Amino acid sequence: MRFDIVTIFPEFFGALDVSLLGKARQAGVIEVGLHDLRDFTHDRHRTVDDTPYGGGAGMVMKPEPWGEALDSVVREDSVIVVPSPAGHPFTQREARELSTREHLVFACGRYEGIDQRVIDHYADRNEVREISLGDYVLNGGEVAAMAIIEAVGRLVPGVVGNPASLTEESHEDGLLEYPSYTKPALWRERAVPAVLLSGHHGAVAQWRHEQQLERTRRVRPDLLSPDLLSTDGSGEST
Numbered sequence: 213m214r215f216d217i218v219t220i221f222p223e224f225f226g227a228l229d230v231s232l233l234g235k236a237r238q239a240g241v242i243e244v245g246l247h248d249l250r251d252f253t254h255d256r257h258r259t260v261d262d263t264p265y266g267g268g269a270g271m272v273m274k275p276e277p278w279g280e281a282l283d284s285v286v287r288e289d290s291v292i293v294v295p296s297p298a299g300h301p302f303t304q305r306e307a308r309e310l311s312t313r314e315h316l317v318f319a320c321g322r323y324e325g326i327d328q329r330v331i332d333h334y335a336d337r338n339e340v341r342e343i344s345l346g347d348y349v350l351n352g353g354e355v356a357a358m359a360i361i362e363a364v365g366r367l368v369p370g371v372v373g374n375p376a377s378l379t380e381e382s383h384e385d386g387l388l389e390y391p392s393y394t395k396p397a398l399w400r401e402r403a404v405p406a407v408l409l410s411g412h413h414g415a416v417a418q419w420r421h422e423q424q425l426e427r428t429r430r431v432r433p434d435l436l437s438p439d440l441l442s443t444d445g446s447g448e449s450t
């Protein structure tokens with residue numbers, strides 16, 4: 213898989229050189245291209261924004277630099293991701309979907325956003341996804357793009373050493389994950405739930421599923437649908 217990122221702050225993505233994604237890049241499992249939007253301007257001040265038609269506060273990102281920048285990286289099979297407060301909510305399901313695609317192009321907007329004609333132009337040619345990480349506003353798309361790249365990148369085969377660890381995570385089965393414990397068995401007078409020390413794998417699986425349901429009911433009742441309310445460990449509806 214290849215990620216191309218267009219931004220006015222390419223240095224922001226230096227973090228992609230470290231940790232998991234850094235190793236995956238060295239292994240060639242994923243490629244990352246960084247592109248400075250200002251390299252696609254032609255005036256002395258390398259201008260990327262201007263005042264909004266119709267008036268109002270703030271500035272809008274000009275269409276010309278974006279057109280030249282995206283033309284230089286977008287392929288026929290590219291999915292263009294635009295992190296935006298006006299996007300649809302990002303989920304683990306979408307992360308899984310995106311992890312199966314060959315080429316993701318991230319358009320990191322700033323200011324009040326990108327001239328709408330850029331989105332409309334590329335939506336005629338490519339899949340364009342305006343994605344929100346949550347109902348709050350950041351100064352630009354870079355932080356959101358980093359989060360999406362990590363959520364997607366870690367699902368790409370070969371990036372995470374033990375793929376089994378990807379299945380027992382929050383949101384993988386539609387529920388929040390169960391609480392985890394490790395040694396010591398007693399810590400500040402707090403013991404580990406006895407069932408986890410019992411060696412009885414069936415009882416452990418049942419307890420973990422019950423914990424997932426309880427935690428999801430308590431913290432994220434919005435995630436629960438009737439078929440997820442089953443109580444046996446299978447996750448099948450009863």
Ligand SMILES: COc1cccc(COC(=O)c2cn[nH]c2)c1
Nearest residue numbers: 296297321325344345350352353
């Ligand atoms: C594309 O135009 C803009 C304009 C303003 C900010 C941003 C950055 O994204 C967010 O703020 C965001 C993403 N998910 N939740 C918030 C993009």
